[in-house]
Amino acid sequence: MTPSEIAGTLAELFSTDAVNAIAPGSWQIETPDFRLLVLLSDDETWLRVLIPIVPAQQAQPFLEQFLEANFDDTQQVRYAIQQGVIWGVFQHNCSSLVAEDFRDAIARLISLHEVGLDDVFNRLVESRIRQIIQAAKLQGQSLESTMQNLERFYAEGLMGDENQTPQAREETLAAWRRQLERLWSEI
Template sequence: MFRIIARSLVVLTLLTSGAALAQTASPDLPEAPQGQQGEAPMTLARMAGIIRALDPDMRVQGPAMEFTLEDIPVIVITDVRADRMRAMVPIASVEGLTQADLLRLMQANFDAALDARYAVAHGRLWGVFIHPLSPLEKDQFLSGLVQTITVARTYGTAYSGGAAIFGGGDSSEIYRGLLEELRKKGQEL
């Protein structure tokens, strides 16, 4: 048993270090700006402003903000004391999910869902993006929303967050288009 676990850890280490090396060695990746100051801490007011720019019909109920993106309902719940936020998209009822379905969701959480995740709560399958609130930057938030919507859309097929696509398909362009559209809507923020 120990040998199987040790081999798995070696394979996992090689996979993750190889992926990190591939990312750092890629000539297509932009370099981080030197000396640029980070954004101001994310606050509820700032987050609400970003969401309102995306959907002027957003609704606020206590720590929850409900809105629609690309015809998909999104709920953002915040906890200022815990400095956390969670963006959630309902996907399906958990009734009828098989063990194979759950295994596939866990596999996707490991390699394809990226910053979004599949989660189960209150009898429902969700796409979620969870992050500390105050260090969250606008583009991280927008990217997290896009990935969460994408895991909901690709449930049952690619199970992907959409941001890192390896291959020559159309998915990366679809992701970039939606991210740029959200950036333009939130440009003033």
């Protein structure tokens, strides 16, 4: 893709008010929901598209899950850390990039931005639930006895928020049950 093809594709995807040429070979797309950067290398052979996801400090507990997502889920885009921010990044050689792949990469980056920490948090939670199931099964516990232990932990205040309402506690325990039932037979 040439710089004019990149600019044309950006104009098709976003309103002309949202697309700003910030320097030769560099564009910034500003919307109420996100800021997207499109940058060409100095020799215009490589394209990089970036979108900020979350401050790195906020993402610190989930770095392993971000790397796992890079391996399993992110397709043509990747998570990266730069200047204290987790970014969604797409890099491609301009000579082999086609407009359809460029559009798909931008859509995928916007999707990563919209999801934020949700996917990596859910991945972390699932890994912890799997560990609980493994430990319970090693101790010979059934699904029901594991669920009873969790209910006891909540009742005794070992788990959950001490100011949690009874309704919120029941909703939390129902979520535990759904996840345990979903994963129990897999482990």
